[in-house]
Amino acid sequence: xxxxxxxxxxxxxxxxxxxxxxxxxxxxxxxxxxxxxxxxxxxxxxxxxxxxxxxxxxxxxxxxxxxxxxxxxxxxxxxxxxxxxxxxxxxxxxxxxxxxxxxxxxx
Numbered sequence: 001x002x003x004x005x006x007x008x009x010x011x012x013x014x015x016x017x018x019x020x021x022x023x024x025x026x027x028x029x030x031x032x033x034x035x036x037x038x039x040x041x042x043x044x045x046x047x048x049x050x051x052x053x054x055x056x057x058x059x060x061x062x063x064x065x066x067x068x069x070x071x072x073x074x075x076x077x078x079x080x081x082x083x084x085x086x087x088x089x090x091x092x093x094x095x096x097x098x099x100x101x102x103x104x105x106x107x
Contacts, residue, residue, distance in 0.1 A: 010046055010047055011050065012042065012046045017035065018035070020035040021035065021036040022035060023036055023043075023090050023091070024093070025091070025093065025095070026094070026096065027047055027096050027098060028098055032047040037089065038089070038090045039085065039086055039090065040090050040096070041063050041073050041086045044075070044098070048098070050098075051072075051073060051075065051085060051098065052075050052098040073085040073086045076096070077095055077097065078096075079095075
């Protein structure tokens with residue numbers, strides 16, 4: 001059994017730009033905070049030890065290219081939407097799922 005990303009120590013630590021307004025969102029149902037202008041990737045890694053769990057069973061992922069060229073930073077919203085974390089600004093009330101993709105029902 002793997003530890004969910006939100007339950008581990010954050011992978012990143014903010015050293016500057018602390019003057020921006022806070023943005024509240026959730027990761028796997030747990031409250032999290034980012035700063036206005038952060039990408040979702042930055043926000044997730046400031047709050048968790050990984051971006052998401054790999055859907056192929058090879059462990060936690062943290063993003064790869066960090067510029068939108070690969071497919072490593074896809075995350076899901078609670079309603080089944082898919083977002084590329086490296087290019088999506090964090091939004092207030094965003095509800096992200098990192099453990100299992102909530103695939104929308106077919107049909």
